Amino acid sequence: MAQRLTPYFFILPAVFVIFIVTIYPMLFSLYLSFTNYNPNIGVNEFVGFENYLRIVADPEFFNAACFTAFFTSVGVTIEFLLGFGIALLLNSNLRAASIFRLLILIPLMVSEIVTGVIFMLMYQPGMGIIDYLLSSIGFKNILWLSDPNLARWAVVIADIWNWTPFMTLVLLAGLQSLPTEPFEAALIDGASKLRTFIHITLPLMRNVILVALLMRLIFSLKTFGLIMGLTAGGPGVATRNLSLVIYLQAIRFGNMGYASALSWIFIIIVMILGTLLVRVLTRMGEST
């Protein structure tokens, strides 16, 4: 009996930590989502599904959801394409590839909030380096952070700079772990590089691509520091994503109940998108 229980003794501290840090806060958050708890004012009453119904009728939620969808879809797509291209280059017999591999890591080492602040300074009209470089080719005083449409792209560009190296690293690792025999066989059979890439590289890389895209999707959906440092959700509410809305509701306004409901809706959205992505890529792989 004691021997049977011993393994549980050893995992008990880890389970305890996971419960305290993850499971209990999630359950408490679920409970809060059914209340109007606001520590700033001191109210805490059970309100049922009122918070969830409020989300459905809240134009700010839909505005933030739209921007989050735009930011994630455009950002992750460009990061993937760029990252794959750089990974293919680094995987070839490039001179000084190891030096490039090191340099490509630098943006990844910069935290999101610092990236946001750096780009905020670079985007300044009349002062920032981006404005200076663009004005030298005839584009003067572009109001990157003052125009709502441009501000959205400004945020996406900063995110691409910060996270493309992550894609590059993951895809490069995948490329380097591929077996060489299929490529040798393709070479012998006279297949072109493009056909080799489409019919051999991509199918073999399917699982790695799935992991890279899934991880990036989740990180991108919950981006906070970059947007906070760069635009703080402005101009107006043009670059407010769901993470920022949840933060504002919870911390600035103290609407913990409503913020908890928003968080749970957000979790559900992320889970649905993640599941969809896995299914789509799995089916694509099966069909090839």
Add this chain to the structure above:
Amino acid sequence: MQEKEPKISRRKFVKYAGVTVGGLIVGGAIGYLARGAPTEKTVTSVKTEKTTVTVTQTKTVTAVTAATPAETKTEIITVTETTAATTPTGPGKYWTPTIESFKKLKEYFKGITLYGMDYPTPNAEAVKKVLPEFEELTGIHVVYELVDFDVMRERYTADFVSKEGKWDLVSWAYQLIPEWANAGYLVPLEKFLNDPEIVGPYYKTEDLIESIWRVQIWRRGFTGPAYHYMVCSKSDLFMMVYRKDLFEDPKNQKLFERRYGYELTPPKNYEQLLDVAEFFTKKYNPDSPIEYGFIQPYAVGDPICCSYYPLLFGFGTDFFDENYYPIFDNPAAVKACDLLKELLKYAPPGANVMHYDAAFGVYQTGKAAIMFNWDAFFPYLEDPEVSPAVAGKNGYAPTPGGYSFRPSLGGWGWGISSFSKNQLATWKLIEFLTHPEMCVRLALMGGKPGRWSALQNPEVQAKWPWIKAFLESLQVAHFRPIILSFTEAIDEIVGRALSSVVLGEKSSYEALREAVLKVYEIMKRNGYYDIKPIIKEYPPPDLRRFV
């Protein structure tokens, strides 16, 4: 050779070690949760037998019949409470009539550490400089961090919700007091002010700037007794600073008079403001000696709201009526919003998203002729090392009025956390920092204390050129709404509405009307229209509607 059998097997050793470590973790957690709270070495007396309390109540019932077929009756009950301590016959145990006398507190408070935070301003920096003196006199060590506004809010919220009591000294803006006072997170200061053992007549509450002192009162649940929850740490006004050298330049004066038909002076009304801003903007006047005529913060949230307040008040209206119904979609408020957008024409590109510091930077680097901003930052403008482009060239005046002259009143205060284990020591720290003697010193160091005596001190007025304009504005300054959920209702909803107007997304009326409906829902949610009677005599709204 036969191997010696170990006395204890490896498996058993690891098992026992794991159980011990697990037990230590659990025991440590239980011990931490069950720890006794460290208390002050002294007794925190609340009321002595000598204190007498006088409460007078008057009740006025007024029936109001609505014009609609359904009759409605409104009961308005006015309750007046006064509490008075007896006149002390001699020095109390904790009296500190002079800065030097704080030395005697060492006997009671030595070894205590107090924690506080503040937003980085010249005032906070001046306070940091005098804290070592406080520590030397009293033996109380003060940890005083200067952090960003949002960081302060996060830390305070976490501390209040967890009831940890890490932050003893609570530093916050007056319009945000209702939330925390209503939730019971702040100690009513009457606990100390009315105790003759703790505070004596030397503290001179009558010397505190009354317009700020009275907005630091709150009634819990709308009908509870009126207590002060903070003492003014920093008195602020949204003021106008202008390039005096440009205004006094004879060439500019001649050109201005030729163009507009009157003398170039710091603007006193909105028509003059628009003319002056246009004159000093190169885009509209190639003869302008400076690039832009005007700058003020326009970033969504608190900055754009602060820029809107003096315009709204200047047009003779306000956010709420006497029954706390939002009224800021009236014609006067719409005109104020139109003016807010109009002024943006004379500001640099990108001004529509500028925070206080960015807008300040535009003026500080000599790119704008006029700035509206909080005067808390003005000491930097007179420092040639920090502002070489404009130091010594500035003139200061109240923000111009429209139909009424109502500059926007700001101000921060110091309060005491209800969860602090050293409340009396914290009060003594507040007393030190707001002492009549100390306030003059802080003012000379660039601070903005909340005492008349400090701001009327000749040395202070000689050193900081805007103090006279500040005192002039203070007489008629108007406060921001003192309501629950101020941040959500005003900073967020009104801020977003104003931002959508300056970005050209909506018209002024459309945006303000939407905001009024949302603010109404928040006020309703907070019980402003359910609780009867609601005490309406404080703060007195003193509204004037634009007709």
